[in-house]
Amino acid sequence: MNQFMRFLEEKFMPIAAKVGEQRHLQAIRDGIIMTVPLVMIGSLFLILGFLPIKGYESFMANIFGDSWQSNLLYPVGVTFDLLAIFIAFGVAYRLAERYQLDPLSIAIISVACFMLVTPYKISFTPEGADKTYEVTGIPLALTGSKGMFVAIIIAILTTEIYRFVVKRNIVIKMPDGVPPSVAKSFAALLPGFAVILTVWLLRLLLQVTPFENMHNIVSTLLGKPLSLLGGSLAGAIIAVMVAQMLWVTGIHGQAIVWGIMSPIWLALVDENRIAFTSGKEIPNIVNVQFMDIFYSIGGSGTTLGLALLLVLKSRSQQLKQLGRLAIAPGLFNINEPIIFGLPMVMNPIMMIPFILVPVVIVSVSYFAMDLGLVAKTAGVMVPWTTPVGIGGFLATGGKISGAILQLFNVALSAALYYPFFRIWDNQKYKEEHQMKKEVS
């Protein structure tokens, strides 16, 4: 056990921390974080559009007319369907900030370049016709989550080319007396030109390949394999184990692992949303909602059950007090008091369930959905701080089974933590007793 802890502390943690600090990965994470509030607002409308209550649809239609649902879904469209555009903007902005370049100029160039590699073609079938036509227009299918990987690549490419040109000092210098903002807009011209030129050539080049455009090549070579890996049970288990092991060394494992996985997991959320709104079967079990709602109950490591044990079953005064302190934040899925107070960090006893309980929870939740016992998440993005029960209900598009699975996970995790909790509690209890004896 000591050797394992030394491995975590000396080898595992520094590497993971370095990965987490890598500037492109951080820009991707921060850029995606920018889009999350929007997606959550869109989700609110999404839930309202599909409340699974009997008579709800006819009730709404009576009040707001037959087109109530499509009216209600407008905000969903402008949030989810433009995700890739926001990400092209956000990632470039954050990366430019890191390089201390003008973030706004680079972000809009990045959006332009994203559109530059996107074919302005939509397939269109007129009503009554059996032939599909290709018409000109911005394809919303590619500006949503489907275009996310392209957006990320373009954002990084844009910023790097821009930086390269600026570093070479090929900028237009303005004479003194020219207002700084004017000078800035001209300065943005040359590096921006280099970026657009490169991306334009890239598009022309790809046009003559069998892939036809960048979206096709990226989804075949990158998007599909990554989604398969990240969306699998094995991918989810590896992700939680890495996150938990990082927490054992005392650093925020979820922030690091989620940062890497979120582009993949967010795309999977949106695939579910599209299926859900069109009434098709929901394709993906694993996605960012699945992880946040069913594994992070009470915080990383499904510790809400443990917090309850601490309050109800501790003999040690110290642990009882910790439980009282931990239970309120735990309801909102924050568990730093447990991680650092119990502690989980470098604790040879508690780290065993802390790493393994989430693996069980993720597997059980996965199979519950795979067997159809519990509804899959419906692409509704719920804040990770949503309390247990409510989160599961909303994330599955208003299905009771989601709430029940969450409660089941709390009970199961409590049962699995229990033997280890007992050992730790006894140890603490004895320590407290010993101290009292020594004092008297």
Next chain:
Amino acid sequence: MNILLICAAGMSTSLLVTKMQQAAKEKGLDAIIWAVSADEAKDHLDRADVVLLGPQIRYKLSHFKKEGEARGIPVDVINPADYGRVNGAGVLDFALRLKR
């Protein structure tokens, strides 16, 4: 005395802020204490006299130390045990000692 606390999302640390404010009040100390996420921290550093990091982002210490040195502000990581127990008084003392 302005004490800035930084953690991953700024949420768990905000719990500590409340406890530290109580402790400061009891001491009769005039202190402004607030918590932000690591991403927003940059915009807050200039207003701080002391910067404390949550232990879960201690891998960012060298980054924030550099930022702190440029501004002449002490930066350090909060003791994990004090953090976990939400020991407001203890962390406040730590901040005061750092400032000295």
